[in-house]
Amino acid sequence: MAITSNLNPIDRSIRGVIGICIMAFALFNDNLIGDVFIEILLGIFGLLNLISLFSGWCPVYQLAGINTRKH
Amino acid sequence: MQQIAKIKQDKSVRPRLIWACLCVALLVSAIYVTVSYRLTADITVRSELKAMGHITSLVSNELSQLKSQAIDAENVDLILSEILLSAVNSPAFITVSTPEQQWHKNLLISSNQRSTLLQLVAEAEDNAEPIELDDNTFLWQQRRIGQYQITFVQQTQALDLTLEFVAKRLLITSIIVFWIAVWLALTLASVIARRAQQVNESLAYIATHDSLTGLPNRLHLIELLENSLGPVTDDTDTPVDEGCLLIVDLDRFKEVNDSFGYAAGDTLLREVARRVSGLISAPAELIRTGGDEFIIWAPDYTIERAKTLSLEIVNSCNSPILINGLTVNSGASIGISHYPSQAEDTAGLIVCADTAMHKAKAMRSGWQVYDNKKIADYKDILQLRAELSDALARQQIILYYQPKVDLATGEITGAEALCRWQHPRLGLLGPGEFIDLIEHSGKVQEFGRYIIATAAAQAEQWHSEGLLVPIAINLSPYNLLDPGLADFIGETLQRHEIPPQFIEIELTENETCINIDYIQSALAQIRKLGVSLAIDDFGTGMSSLAYLSALRVNVLKIDRTFICDLTTNKGHRAIIAAAVTLSQSFGCDMVAEGVETQEQARMLYDMGCRAAQGFLFARPMPAEAFHDLLTQQQPQFSNAF
Numbered sequence: 119m120a121i122t123s124n125l126n127p128i129d130r131s132i133r134g135v136i137g138i139c140i141m142a143f144a145l146f147n148d149n150l151i152g153d154v155f156i157e158i159l160l161g162i163f164g165l166l167n168l169i170s171l172f173s174g175w176c177p178v179y180q181l182a183g184i185n186t187r188k189h
Numbered sequence: 190m191q192q193i194a195k196i197k198q199d200k201s202v203r204p205r206l207i208w209a210c211l212c213v214a215l216l217v218s219a220i221y222v223t224v225s226y227r228l229t230a231d232i233t234v235r236s237e238l239k240a241m242g243h244i245t246s247l248v249s250n251e252l253s254q255l256k257s258q259a260i261d262a263e264n265v266d267l268i269l270s271e272i273l274l275s276a277v278n279s280p281a282f283i284t285v286s287t288p289e290q291q292w293h294k295n296l297l298i299s300s301n302q303r304s305t306l307l308q309l310v311a312e313a314e315d316n317a318e319p320i321e322l323d324d325n326t327f328l329w330q331q332r333r334i335g336q337y338q339i340t341f342v343q344q345t346q347a348l349d350l351t352l353e354f355v356a357k358r359l360l361i362t363s364i365i366v367f368w369i370a371v372w373l374a375l376t377l378a379s380v381i382a383r384r385a386q387q388v389n390e391s392l393a394y395i396a397t398h399d400s401l402t403g404l405p406n407r408l409h410l411i412e413l414l415e416n417s418l419g420p421v422t423d424d425t426d427t428p429v430d431e432g433c434l435l436i437v438d439l440d441r442f443k444e445v446n447d448s449f450g451y452a453a454g455d456t457l458l459r460e461v462a463r464r465v466s467g468l469i470s471a472p473a474e475l476i477r478t479g480g481d482e483f484i485i486w487a488p489d490y491t492i493e494r495a496k497t498l499s500l501e502i503v504n505s506c507n508s509p510i511l512i513n514g515l516t517v518n519s520g521a522s523i524g525i526s527h528y529p530s531q532a533e534d535t536a537g538l539i540v541c542a543d544t545a546m547h548k549a550k551a552m553r554s555g556w557q558v559y560d561n562k563k564i565a566d567y568k569d570i571l572q573l574r575a576e577l578s579d580a581l582a583r584q585q586i587i588l589y590y591q592p593k594v595d596l597a598t599g600e601i602t603g604a605e606a607l608c609r610w611q612h613p614r615l616g617l618l619g620p621g622e623f624i625d626l627i628e629h630s631g632k633v634q635e636f637g638r639y640i641i642a643t644a645a646a647q648a649e650q651w652h653s654e655g656l657l658v659p660i661a662i663n664l665s666p667y668n669l670l671d672p673g674l675a676d677f678i679g680e681t682l683q684r685h686e687i688p689p690q691f692i693e694i695e696l697t698e699n700e701t702c703i704n705i706d707y708i709q710s711a712l713a714q715i716r717k718l719g720v721s722l723a724i725d726d727f728g729t730g731m732s733s734l735a736y737l738s739a740l741r742v743n744v745l746k747i748d749r750t751f752i753c754d755l756t757t758n759k760g761h762r763a764i765i766a767a768a769v770t771l772s773q774s775f776g777c778d779m780v781a782e783g784v785e786t787q788e789q790a791r792m793l794y795d796m797g798c799r800a801a802q803g804f805l806f807a808r809p810m811p812a813e814a815f816h817d818l819l820t821q822q823q824p825q826f827s828n829a830f
Contacts, residue, residue: 150357153358156358156361156362156365159361159362159365160361160365163365163368178372178375178376179375181375181376181379181380182375182376182378182379183379183383184375184379
């Protein structure tokens with residue numbers, strides 16, 4: 119599957135905000151979370167959202183055949 | 190076809206699947222959080238109880254080390270204070286009781302609270318369940334050593350700690366789990382929906398396509414036409430301004446099937462389908478409607494363009510196809526109907542094209558365009574067909590009578606009963622306008638019986654008035670296929686008390702496919718009743734000489750085509766002369782039909798024909814008029830020639 123943008127700008131920016139917040143939370147609140155495993159999970163989650171922000175592409179949308187860009 | 194459209198349009202599966210997956214994900218997350226929380230709380234309570242158990246053991250150990258005389262309030266208080274202060278850091282109290290005495294030590298707890306808690310502990314069944322008091326949670330341990338009962342109650346922070354400690358992680362984890370579940374839901378739903386869509390599409394394809402040629406089938410055609418014709422009603426409509434519908438029927442498919450087998454027939458169909466498909470281009474579509482019949486729906490085609498296409502198709506079907514090493518050409522007949530000038534709906538277009546196709550087949554002309562002028566509007570035909578059953582019930586079919594005249598004397602020797610439909614809307618209809626309908630309506634036998642009964646009733650009436658005129662009834666061979674016909678005629682004659690010689694059966698026939706053996710036996714039964722038999726329209730249709738010998742009829746009625754140009758056509762004169770000789774040899778009478786001039790009558794008489802009917806004498810007339818004619822002074826037509 120080719121990586122072509124499938125995200126609507128709004129969708130993309132919401133993901134961006136979520137991604138940045140989560141990355142920040144995961145990186146700077148070690149003592150609040152208190153578990154490395156959860157930090158890693160959050161990190162992945164945030165990273166994927168950041169990828170969506172930069173590329174405008176969501177792998178799950180691609181798999182599911184959803185495209186919010188058109189609408 | 191509406192169902193097929195539904196299959197195609199059903200897109201509700203996907204959102205439903207997504208919602209179902211999301212709900213399941215939420216439910217799983219909730220269950221997971223609850224169970225994890227309870228599990229953690231349980232473990233914490235147990236470990237705390239265990240720790241409290243150690244403290245009560247410590248107290249009991251200390252107490253047991255005291256000498257019995259040293260057990261007084263001071264010592265016990267000291268022990269309890271030491272233990273409480275060193276090992277406990279939350280509100281708690283320890284009570285040591287003997288049957289005689291009771292010692293308490295409180296830590297950050299009031300005496301009131303203590304006594305309430307003691308009471309609650311006394312009521313509690315076991316210590317696994319914490320005791321709730323004033324929004325605080327308390328755990329307790331009780332131990333009995335000798336005469337001492339030690340009760341240790343401590344306020345616990347375990348549940349709050351657990352909530353605080355675990356909830357954070359659980360919440361984050363469950364968000365992540367939920368997020369994964371959403372992923373899964375989307376992916377699963379789309380995969381399943383896509384599969385379902387594929388299945389639907391292949392089902393719709395199977396339902397609308399012919400398996401042999403791969404062409405669309407009738408269902409597809411109807412859906413296509415419904416979408417193309419008339420005003421737009423929904424978003425699948427693609428209306429056209431005009432278009433032609435062509436019905437292509439192979440002329441020799443049956444022969445190929447019969448002589449080379451079904452496999453060869455299939456090959457032929459596939460080849461024809463391939464060739465015809467090559468001749469048309471989108472948006473025109475070739476559809477196989479069954480057997481050897483194809484339909485082409487050509488949107489935006491004018492009749493001229495359709496004619497050109499038909500010519501190409503006919504030529505293509507006439508060029509040989511190689512089957513089993515033999516060349517076969519299937520030939521094709523094409524009927525063309527035009528939208529919207531000839532019909533405006535699906536059924537109309539198909540009926541028109543079908544009518545034209547049959548005409549093309551009959552005329553061997555390759556193709557025909559539906560002709561409004563020559564063929565009555567199919568709607569009228571359909572309506573007449575519907576009214577036909579009513580017509581019989583309401584006795585709208587009446588009989589007209591045309592006299593048969595003895596050429597020598599001018600006397601009326603008989604009457605031919607001819608049916609007319611007294612139609613309430615269209616007036617009097619001749620047999621030409623409805624006999625075909627009857628023969629194709631499955632009512633032909635009922636109709637035959639109706640005519641026989643009506644004629645017999647008339648014969649009875651005339652008979653009772655002393656008018657001894659035999660009535661000839663026209664029956665088609667389809668009537669003779671009625672197994673009870675001979676019995677019915679016998680009963681009718683008996684009921685009306687008519688001698689059998691007053692009824693004559695005339696066999697009209699244009700088609701020759703009826704089983705001659707069966708007809709012969711049916712006629713033999715009728716003849717046994719004493720009813721005389723005649724062959725109508727002799728010289729045409731089934732009246733081949735072989736039949737003439739086999740059927741042993743009493744009367745030959747020579748067809749009007751030979752009479753009308755009798756004076757000028759030498760060939761027809763020769764045929765009439767031969768027929769006269771033939772009738773004399775078979776010992777049967779001969780009647781000439783359609784006599785219109787005195788010259789014709791005289792020539793017929795000279796040739797040896799003794800009886801005739803035709804406009805020269807009288808047109809068919811209602812029973813009353815015929816009755817008047819009969820009661821005139823005889824002979825009625827003495828001045829005919």
